[in-house]
Amino acid sequence: MGSVIFSICAIALVIGVGAVAHRVGLIDGAKVKFLSDITYWITAPAMLFHAIANADVLSAFGSHLGVAAAAGACSALAFVIIGGGLMRVRGGDLVVGAMSSSLNNAAYIGIPIAVYVFGETTHVVPILIFQLGFFTPMFFIMADIAGAGKKTKFSSVIAMVVKNPMVIAAAIGFVFSLLPFELPILLEVSTSMLGDGAPPIILLAFGASIVGQRGSHAHLFSGATILASMSKLFVQPLVACGVGYLLGMSSYELMVVTVMAGLPTAQNAFIAALRARTGEGIAQGTVLITTLASLPLSIATVWIFHSLLGV
Helix, strand or coil, X not given: CHHHHHHHHXXXXXHHHHXXXXXXXXXXXXXXXXXHXXXXXXXXXXXXXXXXXXXXXXXXXXXXXXXXXXXXXXXXXXXXXXXXXXXXXCHHHHHHHHHHCCCECXXXXXXXXXXXXXXXXXXXXXXXXXXXHHHHHHHHHHHHHHCCCCCCCHHHHHHHHHCCHHHXXXXXXXXXXXXXXCCCHHHHHHHHHHHHCHHHHHHXXXXXXXXXXXXXXXXXXXXXXXXXXXXXXXXHHHHHHHHXXXXXXXXXXXXXXXXXXXXXXXXXXXXXXXXXXXXXXXXXXXXXHHHHHHHHHHHHHHHHHHHHHCC
């Protein structure tokens, strides 16, 4: 348990280093974009390819993918039922709220937790598959339909998914994992080297990016924002734990899927809100609240599993 908690604290510390670096002018907005681009286009895809190519490809489509799908769908549904039925949240706010309550920040926080806390990049693969392949495109289309902005064609959303470097890396990794021979040594070493740089660069860029974020603070305390945050931080992990238990997962696997389900809201929720010009305050507030709360809650989750199940 101690090593897991220390790993989570180390992640928080590196995020803090990125925030301080931004404050003192070492990592300004342009450099944050540069680090993000390096991560998005090079290091994270290399790490994802390396992990999948060396893993049992069929395991990614097993129980862990089912848990990711069920947990994401249920947390979104909880927001829709309570927000739409009791709080009268409507239109674009309802769509963006559901998106904010269900999309995991699998890249910026999920990858470092999978690597540093659980020692396996493959723990984040089921989440990425479900979100990139289904949830994110669906919510982008729904947000555009509900918003007042320019409507996005279905073909353009599909193109966005297919051109995503994570999707490309995962697809190629799946192909290599099915081949009856190991990765060529040059490809093995080079993708491993590049992939090793992904987690620290991700964390530094993330820490720098969250400093100085501006928005209406009133949205942080709106009912819709609080509901989306609670759905993301509590409903999704609880559903993941329950579904994992029903699927016969071990205590350790239950801890993994519960922690991964408690990741903060993905920045894609805010991007979708900006594109559709609807629900921006809900998305931004939920991203901020869940980002600040997720790591302490991850530590609490690990402690609970250790205390009750001896993990």
